[in-house]
Amino acid sequence: MSELRSDLAIISNWIAPGSRVLDLGCGDGTLLDYLKRERDVDGYGLEIDPDNIVACIKRGVSVIQSDLDAGLSDYFDDASFDYVVMSQTLQAMYYPSRLLSEMLRVGREGIVTFPNFGHWRARAQLALAGHMPLSRALPNQWYDTPNIHLCTLKDFEALCTRLDIEILQRSVVDTAHRSNFAISLLPNLLGELALYRFRRN
């Protein structure tokens, strides 16, 4: 298979072989397909887009067409997964905090990734140019974007504290999904994409 998108590669490195994974907003099923082949992982994807449903089925990924904003209680009992993953989807949810709690209701650990709104280029565009940020990580105009709940690393970590969520691992990368020394010094300023692994405290 083709090389895995590198943020997905980071996620898959965090997932123990043989575990059960639920992928929220699983897209075309790339991650689950990879985890199934390479990590002997068993899991399901949740997805709302009809074309992605078809793509998942073509890959043999078990996918449930459903709206994440409606929550997970329709389908999943408490503690039914080892990991619940949500890749670049949190910022498009109506109720991100409710969904984070739901993730840790049905899963032992949660993994989320999101574009960092605190990146210096986003800050500069707002502060200096005076318009909503546009970048490779945030390509949509403000009036036509699925991203209704953007946040910074700081915001996300504050929410975790409020929800009594313990962050186990964090990775902050640039748009090429690489990390470097500078990013590790000033992640909220220099990181474009944030990845977190966490559990209930």
Added chain:
Amino acid sequence: MPESIPVDSVGLVTPQTHHFDQPLTLDCGRVLAQYDLIYETYGELNAAADNAILICHALSGDHHAAGYHSMDERKPGWWDSAIGPGKPIDTNRFFVVSLNNLGGCKGSTGPNTINPDTGKLWGPDFPIVTVRDWVESQARLANILGITQWAAVIGGSLGGMQVLQWAIDYPERLRHAVVIAAAPNLTAQNIAFNEVVRQALRSDPGFHEGRYAEHGVVPAHGLKIARMLGHITYLSDDAMRKKFGRELREGKISFGFDVEFQVESYLRYQGESFVDRFDANTYLLMTKALDYFDPAAAHGGDLSAALAHVQARFLVVSFTSDWRFAPERSREIVKALLDGDKPVSYAEVEAHHGHDAFLIPIPHYFDVFHSYMALIAQEVSP
């Protein structure tokens, strides 16, 4: 009538009938000492006999699912859109079996066939059959055809209920279960509609307690009303509005009780054409099979427990505007399968056609269906 057979059609087909001598004990306790099942097949069974697909029909369906019986036939089988070369159920890859269920009126043993014990038509004396009885009879047909395991059992509506029952009763005999526009049981509202259907049939002066054939009549009025009611519930409010609106047949109202609105004309036509092609006693039996279906009942209402031992992989499909077998009901099936960590995919197709959508080649629906079937095709021997 087809001018010529379309290239993606299974072509001309001839039904076959198998006579079964082994008695079948039914859920109701009665025994059918012998019976016939009429069926059609499309495509070729491969040497490994692992490419067989069973089609389960819905309330008014039958064995004629695809192709044409003759060049004079006006329309192909009821699921011709899905079965044929290159179609979702690709007859270049699969061997497809479609039968008329017991109690039907299209050639399998049912109320309009002769009871060998009396030499007379069964009529209302035909026992009430259940979805489980059907599955049992279908399993016997599979034995006759040399099929120990279906690549998939597929059905919509009441057909989907048979698929569920198959997965429960014979977990090792099917690899895939495709359940379309179905439900784990009927809601009170659905049973209520069925009761109105039964009352319409049984209160027709021509019904004669089900012995209408002996009187040389048909309860045409009852059949017509039953079908009209059915049709209203198979469509959505939206679909009817789009199809008919308030359009008048003559362009103006005439202050009378003849057909005025197009929708009335449509319903009357549907009702009348049903009279010629369906049997009232069969209709009654089918509504009962629907009402009684409830595999969770044996497990204290726990559907997850009922599905705990299924081995098939599932594809479940529902349609947003289907209010007789609403998406919520399909989600119950999905949830129960997830409870048991069963492999399942679920598509909730945006469609305005109501319950009838399962017979319509809606692009997203058929993309999902086709993709899933293509995966199954990859698993079967060449």
